[in-house]
Amino acid sequence: MPSQTRISLLLSAALVLPGAAFAQDDVTTLQEVILSGGLTPVAEAGYGRAHTVIDAAEIAARGFATVQDALRAVPGLSLSSSGKSLTALRMRGSETSHVLVLVDGVKLAAGGDEYTLSGLETANIERIEVLRGPQSVYFGSNASAGVVNIITRKGEEGLHYGGAVEAGNGWGASAFVSQRGAQGGLFLGLAARDDRGFDVSDDAGGDKDGIDRRTLTFSGDYALSEDLTVGFAVRRSDETYGFDATGGYWDPVLNMWIDPADEAGYLVDSNDTSDRKETSGLVFAEYAMLEGRLTHRLSWQQSKLDQRFNNPMNSNSIGHSEALKYRASFGLDGAVDGADHVISLMIDRQRDTNTLQPGLDRESTSYAAEYRGRFDALSVQGGLRHDDNSVFPSANTWTAALSYDLNESLRLHVSAGKGVVNPAYAELYGGFGQVGNLGLNPEVNRGYDLGIEASFLDGRAVADLTYFNERLQDEITWTGVPGPDGSNYFNQTGRSTREGVELSGRFEATETLALGLSYTYLDARNPDASRELRRPRHELGLTAGLQTFGGRGNLGLDLRYVAGNWDTQYYGAYATAKLPDYWLANVSASYDVTDTLRLTGRVNNLFDKDYREVWGYATEGRTAWLGLEAKW
Template identity: 50%
Template sequence: MNRAKLMATAAVAALTATSATAQETHDLGEIIVSGGLTPISAEAYGRAASVLTAEEIEERGITTVQDALRAVPGLSVSGIGANYTQVRIRGAESNHTLILIDGIEAAGGDGEYILSGLEAVNINRIEVLRGPQSVYYGSNASAGVVNIITRKGGIGTEYGGSVEIGGGTTATAFVSTRTARGGLSLNLSDRDDAGYDFSGDGGEKDGTDRQTLILSGDFAVTEALTLGFTLRRADERYEFDSTSWMAVDSDGYVVDDPTQSSTRDEATGSVYADFSMLEGRLTHHLAYEKTDNEETYGGFATKTESEALKYRLSFGLDGQPAARADQMLNLLVENEQDSSSLNPAYKRETTSVALEYRGHYDSGLDIQAGLRRDDNKVFKDITTWTVGAAYTFANGVRLHGSAGTGSVNPTYFELFTNVTYGTPPFATTYLGNPNLTPETNRSFDLGVELPVFGGRGLVDVTYFNETLTDEIVSVMSGPGSYSFANQTGDSDRQGVEVSAELAATEALDLRLSYTYLDATDPAGTVEIRRPKHELGLGATLETFGGRGTVTADLRHVAGNYDTQFWGAYQTVKLPDYTTVDVAARYSLSDHVTLTGRVQNLFDADVMDVWGYAGRGQTAYVGLDARW
């Protein structure tokens, strides 16, 4: 709830999510696991970042990752219904955000990962890094990174599960066993979301049925060598509605259609080894990662694959173990290959080298700088860079700022697709363009973090400015036919991100998030699906003598635009809207908790994508058990 709890939870998460490189435990404060080539102290991190902990997710009644991300400043979350959700960071395209699950790329091959039904129950924390991260993560991290870190368990044996009914049925289970030398954990979830009618006409509900399994383990073979692995499988069947190219209004564009359904099959895995030398001053990390995703949509099946071999060396320059050195170097060497069934003859391969320096100085100044060179076999080679700095004053005020560049390669669909949707005379054909060049992004941000009310609250305000060059857009290439091209000129994005939290009383915590965004293309036209204003207000009240909590969250969205996919395909402003969600938890015993929540309490009309209705008022009740 408050910052002290956040810091404690984050420190534990960082230590359990990564292998130990020294035998002693040191209090490093709040940690950003994904903030560089190795975890970094939040106080030393110069970039803008947000962390959602398991405690906050539970108290607010958040059950899916996409709902959790809606409260993060700088993010725009929009969906074609509830099972095709896109995330945009600071007004960038959705495929410019890299989504990781336990540090592994969730999207196989290329392009974006579609958030759909990812359970939040067994998630330990979600880290959101805003601004270019290509130095550390390569292509598709041009705008930022979302890392979803699942629960691993603590020392001893833990097990439990949850069940919830209402607008659907969800069941989860967790079991882990861990000693000082390592452990195993198993996460299971089954989500059968009855859904709602995406067309908004009150017709057949469009649901989602998803099962997920995550198995993780690690073991310290010796004091210097640790081995580990992570495996994830997810299978999903989801329903959606048809669209009419003869529509004359939003009600007529999305048409209720009970025959439409598709599937997703996801598999990710990694194996790794950590080895330390010189009493932890020099550490080595070797990992192999693989992602296979297969999806059927509209009668077409697409399979994408990616695999990466990564070696990382960390060295404490000041004679301290690398995990807690004030001066350190990280070196990454990586080879990544990917492919897509959209063109079986086409494969990408990139060999990359990245170098990162971190320095902490007694004056209170922290510096983080990185440089990366990508040797691309298909595209031209590219170099990206990043630098961030943070300075903390004696009174707790912290200044932070960063600058850097990122890149995004064209997707297989943009390069090589040749597909037709619909039937004549209403068919639409998309043709790829193999002459596309990568998009590039350059960015800077400046922010200040202010403790308020005697340290009971914290306010962070950040200004950001980003410029996208060679943006890839769809262009009409003939009657009913579209292709893709690099735009001439720059797409500009700037704005302000505000986050605040306050322990108003011993029992009441308040929070605020706000984003102002000005995003335009080279012609000065507003970019679609990127609201100008997003405001979140929340409160959590501890009740029943500490046995329960009641939480309310308000979200207001204004200034959102989208394209009407009929007639002249003009860009129009979508209606502003405000939603309120409420949730409550009550501990029936030390191990069993009763939960309840209502989404969209006042049944507001919601539209994030033109023609698609948002979910109306929906209630749920459940039980959560842990031992």
């Protein structure tokens, strides 16, 4: 195996320990990792952008029950939760709407707005790809800071089935069945979780605000001939969650929201609930010509988010997005799958609708081109995109990246690009007491990063250090007091700056002990040099995994430290204040009772730490879970 591929595989398996018989079925060993980081799939070993891959084995080993839990361990990401049902994801100091979340390449932000993480489960996920830096050339608007692409399981050769159950502060269960042969296969996955949660308002005797969620995943592909393959993927989630209402009221005379006098009056224990239904899917056909040198892919995809509340004070909404995409790729020196030089062209037609603003549909037609080349130790990637928008001015974006193997143990990676984010429906048209601004400009992000990846001690230790620098023009900001034009949204004048350092590492200390490290330093500023909120200055993660009982058992420890985080207190003097720094500890364990049956356990917030990610919102205390997994 090339040394670069070995390095990439080690980085993407941050806590996976070798030797456990059960775990070996979950990971593809000694095979090259392929990313969805371009118009066509990209080999991780030559990918020039900073990225992280969390595979199914790592998810299981570290006890991640939800995607948001898994993402907290990734360099460059910061997550802030207002209870279990509302988690904002930011990348390199961006806004939530600047990070595009996908499942199997289909965006979840239906209706053109941002996607908020809720109870999105990790069951039946093959891996999570986190691609940092402007990605609008490949993925369009809302990918100006990066992309999180969740890849669901497709199944292995033959017939396989299994499931898992666990109980603790509620219960969870999942099951799957797959059949795969030489021409293709089918995968069906089911997941259910009733997490009782906790009282977000932290009132004495208050009700718990939990999540009850059900998800179905169904996918398949089939080779109709040697050159033509068709396939589909469908995902449906139904979720009901509880939350607590905020105090205060809307004053029609002053035309503004009046905040509560103190923290105790800010979050009021209530029995408010919301039903959230997510549907996404795609169908595709791929056709190869000229012995594989020219390939075509045609796909249609859609996503829908139906959000309804039991309290009429909240606004129900249905967002819908659909896209028709065509891509042609040509291998200049051979079949596309193995060529060193590939040129790709894409046409992308998208449409968004939202019931909050009926009749105000948004459409765009985009054209993109990419060149990808490999020259011995050097890999390069570059792309251009032009968006014709029905509502906004046309936009042009670009990207460039290179990866260079300095020697067998050192790799340099560099990337730069420009991304755009179109204003959301609420920002343009307002709603629920808010006044929109039809004069908003799209946000434009320009950024670059420079990193070096190194291996030591015959590959037992691997580290990656990346410096990033991004400049956001026309950042859209909400204000509680309407501005001179009467709206609650405006473009900031000047550039918002984000720069920092991302560090990740892994050390196989012994044959049974693996240690991991992740660290992010971030300085995110508004154009007036004030600090951006809910973007911690320091985030540190330390992991340890110990193999026990001759390889049948595993113990895992996760430590996380967060410091330098600021947020606004929406009560009293409406002050911006620093949140307390904190440490969190999570532990996980597993034991293979047989080759097909595994006992699992995990404890989150081991020391029952009281901390805050958002002012006014409590966080969950210590919880313990015990489970069983089986597969055949």
